[in-house]
Amino acid sequence: xxxxxxxxxxxxxxxxxxxxxxxxxxxxxxxxxxxxxxxxxxxxxxxxxxxxxxxxxxxxxxxxxxxxxxxxxxxxxxxxxxxxxxxxxxxxxxxxxxxxxxxxxxxxxxxxxxxxxxxxxxxxxxxxxxxxxxxxxxxxxxxxxxxxxxxxxxxxxxxxxxxxxxxxxxxxxxxxxxxxxxxxxxxxxxxxxxxxxxxxxxxxxxxxxxxxxxxxxxxxxxxxxxxxxxxxxxxxxxxxxxxxxx
Amino acid sequence: xxxxxxxxxxxxxxxxxxxxxxxxxxxxxxxxxxxxxxxxxxxxxxxxxxxxxxxxxxxxxxxxxxxxxxxxxxxxxxxxxxxxxxxxxxxxxxxxxxxxxxxxxxxxxxxxxxxxxxxxxxxxxxxxxxxxxxxxxxxxxxxxxxxxxxxxxxxxxxxxxxxxxxxxxxxxxxxxxxxxxxxxxxxxxxxxxxxxxxxxxxxxxxxxxxxxxxxxxxxxxxxxxxxxxxxxxxxxxxxxxxxxxx
DNA sequence: TTTCGTGGTTGACGTGGATCAACGGTCCAT
DNA sequence: ATGGACCGTTGATCCACGTCAACCACGAAA
Numbered sequence: 001x002x003x004x005x006x007x008x009x010x011x012x013x014x015x016x017x018x019x020x021x022x023x024x025x026x027x028x029x030x031x032x033x034x035x036x037x038x039x040x041x042x043x044x045x046x047x048x049x050x051x052x053x054x055x056x057x058x059x060x061x062x063x064x065x066x067x068x069x070x071x072x073x074x075x076x077x078x079x080x081x082x083x084x085x086x087x088x089x090x091x092x093x094x095x096x097x098x099x100x101x102x103x104x105x106x107x108x109x110x111x112x113x114x115x116x117x118x119x120x121x122x123x124x125x126x127x128x129x130x131x132x133x134x135x136x137x138x139x140x141x142x143x144x145x146x147x148x149x150x151x152x153x154x155x156x157x158x159x160x161x162x163x164x165x166x167x168x169x170x171x172x173x174x175x176x177x178x179x180x181x182x183x184x185x186x187x188x189x190x191x192x193x194x195x196x197x198x199x200x201x202x203x204x205x206x207x208x209x210x211x212x213x214x215x216x217x218x219x220x221x222x223x224x225x226x227x228x229x230x231x232x233x234x235x236x237x238x239x240x241x242x243x244x245x246x
Numbered sequence: 247x248x249x250x251x252x253x254x255x256x257x258x259x260x261x262x263x264x265x266x267x268x269x270x271x272x273x274x275x276x277x278x279x280x281x282x283x284x285x286x287x288x289x290x291x292x293x294x295x296x297x298x299x300x301x302x303x304x305x306x307x308x309x310x311x312x313x314x315x316x317x318x319x320x321x322x323x324x325x326x327x328x329x330x331x332x333x334x335x336x337x338x339x340x341x342x343x344x345x346x347x348x349x350x351x352x353x354x355x356x357x358x359x360x361x362x363x364x365x366x367x368x369x370x371x372x373x374x375x376x377x378x379x380x381x382x383x384x385x386x387x388x389x390x391x392x393x394x395x396x397x398x399x400x401x402x403x404x405x406x407x408x409x410x411x412x413x414x415x416x417x418x419x420x421x422x423x424x425x426x427x428x429x430x431x432x433x434x435x436x437x438x439x440x441x442x443x444x445x446x447x448x449x450x451x452x453x454x455x456x457x458x459x460x461x462x463x464x465x466x467x468x469x470x471x472x473x474x475x476x477x478x479x480x481x482x483x484x485x486x487x488x489x490x491x492x
Numbered sequence: 493t494t495t496c497g498t499g500g501t502t503g504a505c506g507t508g509g510a511t512c513a514a515c516g517g518t519c520c521a522t
Numbered sequence: 523a524t525g526g527a528c529c530g531t532t533g534a535t536c537c538a539c540g541t542c543a544a545c546c547a548c549g550a551a552a
Contacts, residue, residue: 084401097393100390101391106394107397129376130379136372136376143386147389148344150400153396153400154330154332157400158331158444158445159328203509205509207530408539439501449541452540454500454501471499
């Protein structure tokens with residue numbers, strides 16, 4: 001069932017130093033000479049087709065992954081079949097950090113579109129980060145950022161109402177697309193309403209209704225997965241001043 | 247406003263190798279010789295009185311902390327005054343990991359009772375973990391475990407109903423008390439209903455009602471903050487088979 | 493002891509979002 | 523083009539939890 005690596009993979013190898021994601025990805029903040037040393041770190045690259053798993057909960061942990069192209073979701077399945085999407089990941093972001101603690105992955109990573117990742121053997125990462133100071137710091141920052149991000153999601157799930165959650169989600173997406181050089185105001189969501197709902201702790205109907213409401217209010221224009229943000233200030237206001245305050 | 251370190255602190259210094267938390271804390275899994283080298287890592291210890299902050303959101307990040315005695319909560323405050331408790335921490339657990347990413351703490355850490363922490367200067371940790379392999383691995387595992395834990399909370403907040411959340415919370419507390427050598431079935435909660443509610447994304451009244459319901463059903467005995475678990479299997483069943491399934 | 497403040501419980505009622513259901517749009521494969 | 527699978531939208535109804543309010547338990551201070 002394991003996707004076999006295409007024979008051409010070695011020839012496709014691209015150094016971190018040549019990669020245009022350098023400012024988003026693991027190398028961020030490292031010196032040029034340090035980045036050059038990273039090239040030994042990224043072994044192969046691996047292509048994942050839409051809907052396929054990069055890894056599954058229970059898989060032995062061997063590597064972490066940097067997304068080179070495409071996007072992913074991570075999710076956890078409860079015994080009774082309920083799914084909780086724990087995150088959406090875009091280019092330059094890391095996957096697999098959950099596996100370090102138990103040496104087994106604790107969630108599923110699934111491609112939302114045909115994607116490609118850089119495979120970083122964890123043993124090599126440990127080894128190299130003992131000598132390359134910038135790598136050690138940067139890796140710690142990546143993990144810490146993940147923790148902070150999760151706290152943000154917990155805040156969203158624990159204390160925001162449906163429309164606030166969706167507004168926060170859209171603003172977050174906008175900000176991440178911007179960081180990747182895309183328009184802050186117009187983008188294409190790769191996930192379904194159901195996946196958004198799972199991530200935000202809402203049902204897909206609620207997500208759909210909130211999209212429609214935002215459109216009626218002139219905050220956004222929605223056409224299926226294509227989103228245009230018309231009033232970013234209005235969206236931000238939604239988060240800071242929830243509907244009626246006592 | 248900063249709590250000053252008592253003059254006697256140096257004399258109170260206790261080596262990791264002598265600490266009875268060694269199996270829960272950062273040294274877990276390290277060899278004896280490695281643990282000996284940790285002693286240079288833990289600079290001072292610091293006492294925090296109940297309700298006082300160990301650090302606040304916005305504080306510059308310099309150190310992480312291992313809880314030696316007592317317990318803490320971490321929370322995030324939204325602009326409009328809403329509070330989200332992001333975690334409860336017990337002895338042997340680490341605090342402050344959120345600060346690494348931006349070199350600024352992103353949440354508040356508040357003592358739930360009079361407590362004491364070991365202060366671990368982050369710069370020293372980085373330095374030492376470059377030479378002590380076991381420390382590097384263990385530190386990565388601690389961060390990864392935090393990420394996995396947060397995913398668990400996200401699952402709870404995103405896809406469980408009130409009683410499932412409280413059952414999961416109680417089982418988690420029980421398991422953590424057990425790991426510390428206390429009774430799995432009888433313990434004292436250090437946090438208020440409101441704090442539990444914030445953590446679980448519920449109002450304090452809902453938490454209180456769920457406690458009462460569990461008591462009526464013979465699952466637990468509640469007396470204020472004192473909890474006795476009478477039917478652990480029943481609690482577990484609650485999580486796996488939520489009320490009515492379609 | 494009384495008083496006061498904080499935290500916890502319980503009841504009555506209201507509502508945001510879940511649920512159930514019907515239908516429409518888009519993209520494939522045939 | 524046609525049928526079917528999936529995805530999204532919208533309306534009607536329901537109910538779990540929030541809200542509001544009253545009251546109680548406990549510990550600290552006077």
